[in-house]
Amino acid sequence: MPKSLILFLLFPILSFSQTLIGTVKDTLGNPLQNANVIAKPLLEKQGLKFAIADHLGRYKLELEKDVPYEVRVSYLGFQEEILNLPANFTQKEHHFKLAETGQELKEITITYDYQPVVVKKDTLIYDVKAFTTGNERKLKEQLEKLPGVEVDKNGGVTVQGKKVTKFLVEGKSFFGGGTKLGVENIPADAVDKVEVLDNFNEVGFLKQVSDSDDLAMNIKLKEEKKKFIFGDIEAGAEVVDDNGFYLGHAALFYYAPKTNVSFIGDLNNIGKRTFSFEDMMRFQGGASSFISGRRQLTNLYSFASDNTDVLENKSQFSAINFRREINSKLDVEGFGIFSKLFTTTLRESQIEYLQNNAFTFEQRTNTAENRAVLGIGNIKLNYSPNKKAKMFYNGQFQASNNDNSSMLNSVRDGNAISFETLNEIDNIQIKQFVEWHKQINNKHTTTLVVNQSYDNNKPQNTWLTDTEFLTGLIPLENDSFYNIQQIKKVQNNSIDALFKHYWIVNNFNHLYTNIGNNFGTTKLDISEKQFLTNGTINDFAENGFGNNMNYFLNDFFVGLEYKFKIGKWVNKPALYSHFFYLETQQVTNDYKITTHLLEPKWHSEYEFNQSESLKFDYQLSNTFPEASQLLERFTLQNYNSVFRGNALLRNERFHSAVLRYNKTSMYRGLMIFANASFNKKVRTIRNDVELLGIDQFTTPTITDNPETNWRATGTIEKRIHKFRASLNANLSWFNYVQTVNNTTTTNDRNNQSIGVRVRTANKKWPGASVSYNKSFSQFSGLTQSSLTSDRIGLDLDIDFLKHFNFKTDYQITYNEDSNNQKTDFSIANAFLSYQKKNNPFRFELSAQNFLNNGVKINNSFSDFMISNTTTFILPRIVMLSVSYKL
Numbered sequence: 001m002p003k004s005l006i007l008f009l010l011f012p013i014l015s016f017s018q019t020l021i022g023t024v025k026d027t028l029g030n031p032l033q034n035a036n037v038i039a040k041p042l043l044e045k046q047g048l049k050f051a052i053a054d055h056l057g058r059y060k061l062e063l064e065k066d067v068p069y070e071v072r073v074s075y076l077g078f079q080e081e082i083l084n085l086p087a088n089f090t091q092k093e094h095h096f097k098l099a100e101t102g103q104e105l106k107e108i109t110i111t112y113d114y115q116p117v118v119v120k121k122d123t124l125i126y127d128v129k130a131f132t133t134g135n136e137r138k139l140k141e142q143l144e145k146l147p148g149v150e151v152d153k154n155g156g157v158t159v160q161g162k163k164v165t166k167f168l169v170e171g172k173s174f175f176g177g178g179t180k181l182g183v184e185n186i187p188a189d190a191v192d193k194v195e196v197l198d199n200f201n202e203v204g205f206l207k208q209v210s211d212s213d214d215l216a217m218n219i220k221l222k223e224e225k226k227k228f229i230f231g232d233i234e235a236g237a238e239v240v241d242d243n244g245f246y247l248g249h250a251a252l253f254y255y256a257p258k259t260n261v262s263f264i265g266d267l268n269n270i271g272k273r274t275f276s277f278e279d280m281m282r283f284q285g286g287a288s289s290f291i292s293g294r295r296q297l298t299n300l301y302s303f304a305s306d307n308t309d310v311l312e313n314k315s316q317f318s319a320i321n322f323r324r325e326i327n328s329k330l331d332v333e334g335f336g337i338f339s340k341l342f343t344t345t346l347r348e349s350q351i352e353y354l355q356n357n358a359f360t361f362e363q364r365t366n367t368a369e370n371r372a373v374l375g376i377g378n379i380k381l382n383y384s385p386n387k388k389a390k391m392f393y394n395g396q397f398q399a400s401n402n403d404n405s406s407m408l409n410s411v412r413d414g415n416a417i418s419f420e421t422l423n424e425i426d427n428i429q430i431k432q433f434v435e436w437h438k439q440i441n442n443k444h445t446t447t448l449v450v451n452q453s454y455d456n457n458k459p460q461n462t463w464l465t466d467t468e469f470l471t472g473l474i475p476l477e478n479d480s481f482y483n484i485q486q487i488k489k490v491q492n493n494s495i496d497a498l499f500k501h502y503w504i505v506n507n508f509n510h511l512y513t514n515i516g517n518n519f520g521t522t523k524l525d526i527s528e529k530q531f532l533t534n535g536t537i538n539d540f541a542e543n544g545f546g547n548n549m550n551y552f553l554n555d556f557f558v559g560l561e562y563k564f565k566i567g568k569w570v571n572k573p574a575l576y577s578h579f580f581y582l583e584t585q586q587v588t589n590d591y592k593i594t595t596h597l598l599e600p601k602w603h604s605e606y607e608f609n610q611s612e613s614l615k616f617d618y619q620l621s622n623t624f625p626e627a628s629q630l631l632e633r634f635t636l637q638n639y640n641s642v643f644r645g646n647a648l649l650r651n652e653r654f655h656s657a658v659l660r661y662n663k664t665s666m667y668r669g670l671m672i673f674a675n676a677s678f679n680k681k682v683r684t685i686r687n688d689v690e691l692l693g694i695d696q697f698t699t700p701t702i703t704d705n706p707e708t709n710w711r712a713t714g715t716i717e718k719r720i721h722k723f724r725a726s727l728n729a730n731l732s733w734f735n736y737v738q739t740v741n742n743t744t745t746t747n748d749r750n751n752q753s754i755g756v757r758v759r760t761a762n763k764k765w766p767g768a769s770v771s772y773n774k775s776f777s778q779f780s781g782l783t784q785s786s787l788t789s790d791r792i793g794l795d796l797d798i799d800f801l802k803h804f805n806f807k808t809d810y811q812i813t814y815n816e817d818s819n820n821q822k823t824d825f826s827i828a829n830a831f832l833s834y835q836k837k838n839n840p841f842r843f844e845l846s847a848q849n850f851l852n853n854g855v856k857i858n859n860s861f862s863d864f865m866i867s868n869t870t871t872f873i874l875p876r877i878v879m880l881s882v883s884y885k886l
Helices: 005-015 141-142 179-185 204-210 279-287
Strands: 017-026 037-040 049-052 058-064 067-074 081-085 096-098 117-119 124-127 147-152 158-160 167-169 191-200 215-221 230-237 246-255 259-268 312-325 332-356 357-385 389-412 415-439 446-464 484-507 508-531 537-539 547-566 568-583 590-609 612-623 634-638 640-646 652-665 670-692 695-704 709-719 723-740 745-761 767-780 784-800 804-817 822-834 841-848 856-861 865-872 876-886
Touching: 037 058, 037 117, 037 695, 049 058, 049 117, 081 096, 117 640, 141 179, 141 191, 158 215, 167 745, 204 415, 204 446, 204 484, 215 590, 446 634, 508 634, 784 856, 822 856
Parallel strands: 017 096, 167 215, 640 695, 670 723
Antiparallel strands: 017 058, 037 049, 037 067, 067 081, 117 124, 124 191, 147 158, 191 215, 230 246, 230 876, 246 259, 259 312, 312 332, 332 357, 332 865, 357 389, 389 415, 415 446, 446 484, 484 508, 508 537, 508 547, 547 568, 568 590, 590 612, 612 652, 634 640, 652 670, 670 695, 670 709, 709 723, 723 745, 745 767, 767 784, 784 804, 804 822, 822 841, 841 876, 856 865
16 A cells, blocks of 8 residues: 555544533532534534533543634533633643523524424434535435434434334325435425434324334435425446446425425436335335335345446336325325336356265356346325324335346256246235324224235246256156246235224323134135147146145234333333234145234333443244145246145244344443344244155155354444444354255254444544455355355545545455355446536536446355355446436
């Protein structure tokens, strides 16, 4: 590394600042937690400094050297106190004592200019202009400069370590409530304040009884932007090489007091996605948050998150979101989404199949083309007849089509076989729910929820090859060319209902009663046929294939929850009584199961103070097999796998417990987050596997063999001078029993990872970070195997020459397996932008994968195989883009 660069990185550490510490208390010596301590510089071009008193009343201000300050301290209901510090002050400590105003304040007016952060029990309000320079382009860049706020590369937001789960603009849900669309598209010059609302509940009078753990972020717009059209458009094209890469993006917003409309459109072939997988799942939802547990039946992963691990990626995306206040009692909001993707992928894999006394090796090359189309329409009615009642109706229609064609070449023991596989899936979903909430009086509140979902799914699979395959597992007739077609028809319908009564006995005792019913049906039809070259058809149904099933599962339950508080300790034990009825109707036999099961729960929480808490949750649960697991006849899964269900399966039963600890100290610049979880299945459904070379036959069985999973995660972050250093760890241990080729073994699959990161934490400095992560994986069963991975990351964000900005990120990964085989790959990106202040035009030169690395290499293992996979990725992309801000 050049000496000049080393000196550049070390220079900020060698610079000096002054620290003022102390306490904020009342005249009786009681600490005033969350009091604002604000240092206003008395010189121009100096930034505001602030601190918030912790639960002991302590504060710490990092002040610039040779700068005079006016330090103000304020707290609700107390008189403000001011401390003047000269430029050459030597004072290191000052303790503030605030006197009560003696007035009962119903409305608070801030009489001075600087109030950068307002802290209440569950609310945190940032005045954005106090932390930003005005050169930010998007909300994301502003959030990254707010203390305690983090934005990841996928648009996820955390505040003091807690993930934001609801995203609002002017108090209303923005594009389904996900963060990515908002933070990456809302123009920075429209934002006035950022509100963070903990324990958020859309129904205000349910907040004290709902135990919501949601964290909401609400964006307050500037007054001149509350009735305005704003946004930006962007276009870019490749300027080096001639691969035809392009980018087009538009984000347009209209806001008025009673109406707001937003549109986002995107067109690119560089692997960029407009929204995250979390956003996609939220859009997919369409179900009440009071009723959860239904498995989503549409795989929407391909529509979300950036994907450069392809040879080609063409994306078209458009979304519109609207809200209209019909009157003071009724709001209507909705969104529509259309997405179209075309990708080409190439992967090379070396696979080792683990068998009892022998190992089989396969070399596999897979080239695939995928075309995916998705459309979603959603409408929601929000009706509030009065302050003590609220009703929601939500309806959603979703249609998707996914066409995939792949060419697979497999080499085993010197024998090569080629497959062309065609997959087409059409899916339609209709979802709707109604919620009614009523506060009868201050002690009694009720909730009624009805949720309905319908899904029609039609996958069609075709396997084409000139070589006989799955010998002995599928009834092939000899032919010069093999054409196998599989058609599935799947219909799912569910109706779930819940009635809940909340009784607030007193401030320390609550009693909640639950009565509900979950009813689901599945109609499943599968057929496999061989189309011979002479025009005849070989129907596999004559040899045990072909499935036709009607599946019914009903769960009626009654539950009682008792919530009590002892000092700072809150507990909520609960007991649910479930009456399950499962029935399957198949070609050969019908089966019925009726059972009564008790499911206890316990939630416990101890709040040491507003910034430190310990939570514990325990639950005993039962899950019943899905329709596909109960199929009594054979099903072809892919070119080397056949599956047969087990109609006699019963419910799985498992214990789960989670312990969570959170601590945030702004005084010490410290954040600690730790989770430990335990999951143990005492009745388990697991697939038995028979391997013949690379061919697999699997069938599920129910056993009393326990499966145990331990997991521990933790993060510690500390502010050191004007840097932030963090340490994170992730540990997991998984023990289970697996049967392969009639040999039962106890398997252990363990993973450990540890990471460190150091980054700058001063908005006057370039944004820079260095990270290192080390991970280990071990597998013990039929064989012993281990994998290690090292990942080093560098990020830099620097403003220079007044109007220029340069960003770059670099990551290198080293992998090593148990045979000491080593691989590595690196990815680097760079962005140079130019924009004059208050000028609507912005120019950017970007270089994606500028090292022109062609592959990514990963190692992994499963229950009976170890694989090394090479994925070919997009080449270097150098683009020039121009954006215009409306």
